[in-house]
Structures are given as structure tokens and as C-alpha cells.
Amino acid sequence: AQSVTQLDSQVPVFEEAPVELRCNYSSSVSVYLFWYVQYPNQGLQLLLKYLSGSTLVKGINGFEAEFNKSQTSFHLRKPSVHISDTAEYFCAVSEGGSYIPTFGRGTSLIVHP
């Protein structure tokens, strides 16, 4: 069965610093991987997704993620964060053949001025 672990519940960082949000998944088959962002009082929206092909995936707002099959990870990175990146970030996995994405518990990114 698929599962997702987001190792950090909260990541504080200063503006313009780089950030990495960690995500590990558990699955015995091929997977699709997603990162969603939830701004305060808004619905979740897709940042980026990995379906196949290049393991480095670029998304919106300057975010990127790298799929590492051997480490079963899909960490999210941004080289320089802004105050406006303060939000909750969710990693999700969908096993090949599954219609149901499973979400991690989320990481709260807090960007300080």
C-alpha cells in the first residue's frame, strides 16, 4: 500500500535563503508523485508533478523537485524563497493503477523577513 512521509512538520527560513522540503514514499510499484501548496484560507493547488521521464521536475513559482527511485524520495526545493511562499506544502503519491492519491501530513513553510 502506498504511503507518504513528510519528515518535517515545520520549516522556518529567512527570506532569500534556499529551502528543501523532504518527502519519502513507500510503494512496491511505479508511482506518480505530486506536490501541492495550500495558502491560508485557500484550497490546495498543484505545484508540480512527476509522472515519468526526467527525474528533475520544475513547477510554478520557482519550485522544483527531484525523483529519486533508489531512495524513494521526492524532495521539493527552491533556491531563494519569498515571504509569499509561506504556506502549507503537501506531498502526494499515487501508485500506478490507483485512482486515489495519498497525501502526507504536510510541512508548514514559514518565511521570515
Added chain:
Amino acid sequence: DTGVSQNPRHKITKRGQNVTFRCDPISEHNRLYWYRQTLGQGPEFLTYFQNEAQLEKSRLLSDRFSAERPKGSFSTLEIQRTEQGDSAMYLCASSLGYGGPISGELFFGEGSRLTVL
């Protein structure tokens, strides 16, 4: 606005009462999902529709919960005899997919927050 719409946005009810939430997905989307989110947790899957057919139900969905999508368009989630443990944000999402497994994104509504006193 052509996004996913959920109503009501907030609902406060007393324990034992019934509540119903409505979700209007993006019009051409054939797949519809309900998730539940509690504080500090990620969305937990409740149920999934493809068109009007309810194809998956989570073990989280007790007998007090029922969901419908009668014409393959909007959906309702009803909770009977609410309990304090039902307090959560109920999220609806939709997507477009034909045949195979999900490969695209889910489009989420802003959620319906339930508080059971």
C-alpha cells in the same frame, strides 16, 4: 469563477444533528473526490466517484457518512448523527480522466469546515 465550489464554507452544529455538504466540480470533470482534513494532518481520502458511480470508499467512511453524485455533476456528502470527532475540513476535488489511473492534478475547492459542539 469556474473552479470547484463547496457549500457551505462553515457549518456549526450540535452533536447528533445531520449535516450535508455540496460540491460543484469543474464542469467537464468526470472524477470527483471527497477528502477530510484535520488540524496538522494532510487530506485523508473518503470516497471517489467516476461520473455518477461511487467506485471507492475509505474505511474512514462509517455508516453515518453517505455521498452521492446523482447525475455525474454536483455531489453531496451527508453526515448523520454527527459526533465531535467529525469536526474537520471536508475537501472536494475534481479531475478529468478517461480509462486509466490518475496522472493529472486534482483541483480542490476551498473546503467546508464542520464544527460539532
